[in-house]
Structures are given as structure tokens and as C-alpha cells.
Amino acid sequence: MRCFARFLLPRLLTGFLLLGCGPGQLPTVRAQAAPAVLVRTKQGPVQGTREANLCVFRGIPYAQAPVGALRFRPPQPLPRWKSPRAASTFGPRATQAGGPTGVQGQEDCLYLNVWAPAWPATHKPPLRPVVVWVHGGAFTGGSGAENDTWTFAAQDSIVAVSLNYRLGSLGFLQLPAGLGPRYAQSGNCGLLDAVAALHWVQRNIRAFGGDPRRVTVMGESAGAKLVGALLATPAAKGLFQRVILESGAVQAIRDTATAGAVSRQLRRALPPATDLLTAPAEELVRAQQTFASGAGGLQVFGPVLDGRTIPQPPLRYLRRARPRPVLLGTNRDEAGLFTGPGSAIAEPNEAALQLVFGQNGPQVWQAYQRARQQQPDLEAWNRTLTDYLYRLATYRLADSLAAAGTPVWLYRFDGPGGAQRPVHAQELAYVWNAPAGSSAAAPVAAPASAPRQAADAGLAAAMHAHWARFIKTGQPGSDWPAYHPATRQALIFGPTTAPASVADFYQDAAFPTQAYRR
Secondary structure, eight states: OOOEEEEETTTSSSEEEEEEOOOOOOOSOOOOOOOOEEOOOOOEEEEEEETTTTEEEEEESSSSSOOOGGTSSSSOOOOOOOEEOBSOOOOOBBSSSSSSTTEBSOOOOOEEEEEEEEOOOTSOOOEEEEEEEOOOOOSSSTTSSSSSHHHHHHHOEEEEEEEEOOOHHHHHOOGGGGGGGGTGGGGGGGHHHHHHHHHHHHHGGGGGGGGEEEEEEETHHHHHHHHHHHHTOGGTTTTTTTEEEOOOTTTTTHHHHHHHHHHHHHHHHHHHHHOTSSOOHHHHHHHTTTTTGGGGGSSSSSOOOOOOSOOOOOHHTTTSSOOOEEEEEETTTGGGGGGSSTTTSSSSSSSHHHHEEEEEEEEHHHHHHHHHTTOOHHHHHHHHIIIIIIIHHHHHHHHHHHHTEEEEEEEEEOOTTTOOOOOTOOOOOHHHHOOOTTTTOOOOOOOSSSSSHHHHHHHHHHHHHHHHHHHHSSSSOOTTTTOOTTTOOOESSSOOEEEEETTTTTTTTTSSSSOOBB
């Protein structure tokens, strides 16, 4: 299908003029309105905009709005439309805490965004690799608008996609079986939203110049945990070929006992007569905030091992799954983001571990007691939290995948050094390597020498190049050795970037794969 790029002439003139959209071609004069770009999807035509060297489409629906009778149910296919649908602004974020009233977003949230390298209006776009970004936010916050994945389109000729999915109680609440089979997968609505978005990519991405046979799914934090759950979801089979997991693995998949306990806790936080199927979404979010906010909300919500959407424990399932190249890793001081002043876990606190890990809390406390025999208390505390929140799950998944024959590349982000600690999410600016002053709402085509958002431009260029190479080829580069459990080689991104055997490799065989248990 063809992309027809048009822009309105000044008001003194009438009609339309075709605009060349070749990669790297920038308009010498900025029009008052961004040039329009029309693409025909399987559901109907969508009209985006030409921005810098990109064709950009924001707020494309990929499923029906999950409202009314569709609340707590799997995403449903969209009806078709005939007239061009505007795709110039981001769709609403999923309902979540925040904003002036304490709750923001909408239940009508199933939208995605596409940033594609521009192509000539008179030609079919060439097929390019695709990266699909899944945002983080503890499964209770965030949106597909808050990322700079577009840089892979602007700098590397990769088609970039980001998506929204249902969050918190509206996306991951396991309802009682008595409500009937329509709600049997309610605890995995957010996961099934991602599956639906990937189906949309398979059906439509060719129209944007993307190759559906070269799709990489990439996430960070809760986004990486959701991608990890996709690896264990049969319904996602064949929808992507490569995986990038930043600070997350399969540790967020909850058993039905834990999911049921969270559901009952939500009910206790609501007035007794509340009907979950019809209550205002804002009321549900305010109720969940009473027990799933701050550090205590890091691991409460997530996908559910319900026997249907996720049929088996993830590591067992992956031992027999089709191998797909996986790039994954963590930041050296992940927990530093959550242990600042005022946090419930700012200092060693056994009771707070119950909030973060549930029934697993005592095991984490014992690990801290062992660590403090060799390190100062706060250093041991932060190290222990980093291990049990992120590192243990990542290394365990790397071991399991590599043992099953999956090509795996492991990294650790140490940062540029100096005062900036490599805490949770710190690597994102380096992976994206976005120009200073740019954003998903205002992409910029800038030369490699232009100032970047990351503090160390050289380190950002190196990380971004490895990620782009992996998205394109399934391998991050010859300087990055594949991971094997026997050698535990990883690429350390720091003041000096080089492969090394991971000295801080941490395993605790007695600790469950599921990080939070009730």
C-alpha cells in the first residue's frame, strides 16, 4: 500500500501538493501545519503527519474501547471505517493515578503510535525492521506516548511502534469465577492488549514500511515484565521474532492465590455495595492506591498464571518454546531509584519488605543480613533490593533461555561514572540517544554531532548502535559475546565498555521465580 503525503498550501492558494518523503529530506521552510500523510490499514485509512524525516501516526486504535460490557474482558476487534481517521495526537492514556484530580486517563485507551522513516509519496515504502515499545510503570502507570523509541526510526531506518495497555485493577484484576467464562481472563487483560497490538502490527505494519517478519518487542521495567509474559503466552506465538528486556524478566507473573488476594484487597478498599463491572474507573483507581502506591505498589499487579492465557510456569514453558534471540540486562544500582528520602524502603526495614515482596519478604531480609556482614548497611540494603527486584530474575531467565538453546546477550549498565548513579531506568536515555530538546511529541532529525539528552554522548551512541543492530539483525555486534551459563559473559556499558564475566552474578535457588507472593 502507498503512503500519500500532502500538505495544505497557504490560504491564498487552493488544492493539494504531493510532498516527497524520502529519508533524510527535510523541508527548508516549516509549514504552518505539518504535512499530512495518509496510509490505508486493514481497518481503514489513517492520516498522520510528516515531521522531520519521519511519517508519524499517533493514536491509532488497535481494538475496541474496553468500556461498558467490555470492561475486564479480552480486547475485541475494531469495526472498519471508510473516511480517513485523524492520527496526529496521542490517544488517551490508560486510567491511572495522577493529574490534578488524583486520577487521569480513560478506559478508552487501546491506541498505538507509529514512527516510520519517510518514503517517496509515489512509491511503496521499502520493508524495514520493526521495534515495538512496551512502557513501564509498575503495571499501574505510564503510556505509549512517554518514550523516545522514535529515534530508531529517525536515526536507523527502523519502524517504531509504541502502545497503551490497560493498567492496575482494570488490566490485571483476577475476578471471581462466579462471574462466568467471559471474565476468565480478566487478570490478563493488559497482557492480551499487548497481544492484540502485536496482531495489529502483523496485519498492518507493511503499509508503514515495516517488515512483519522482523519484529522486535522491547520493554523496560514493567514493560519488560509484560514482554517476559508474552514469551510464555501461546496466543503471542509468531507475532514477534526478537526480544529486548531492560530491567525485567518473568518475575511479575502471579499465581492465582496472589491474584485472588489482591482482588479481595481491592474489594475491601471499596464501599461494600460496589459493582466492579459498573463502578466508575476513578473509584477503582483510588481504591487500589490505598495499597498499591509508592514502593509498596512496585509488584502488586501483573499478569496471572491462569492456566489459559499463561498455561504453565514461565521458565518451564520456555524450556520447550521456539528459540528467539533475546537481549536483556539490568542497571548496576537499580534500587537507588526507590530508596530516596521519604520512601518506605529508604533504609533497612523488615516490615517494608512485606509490602514489596509479600510472603517472600523474610527471604529478602535474610539475604540482606548476610550481605551486611560484608558491606556497610545501606550499601548492602541497596544491593539486596537490586538483586531481588531485578538482577536475580534477569540472570535466572538468561540461564534458562541459554540452556534451552536460545541466543542470549546479557548487559549491565554502569553508566558514565561520576555523580550520576546507574539506577533504575537510567539506561533509557542512552538506549534512545535522543537529541536534546526532542520528544515523542516533537521528534527531531539531528546530526550525530548534535547535543544529546544523555550525559555521555559517546556511551549513548554505543548503546543505541548495539540495540539498533540487534533490532535489524538479531545480533548486537561482534564485540558482544553471547551469554552462556558456564562463562556468564556480559557487555558492561560504563566509562569503558567491554565484555566481562559478571562478577556480581547473583542467584538464590530457594527464592521463587514469582517475586511477590500472597
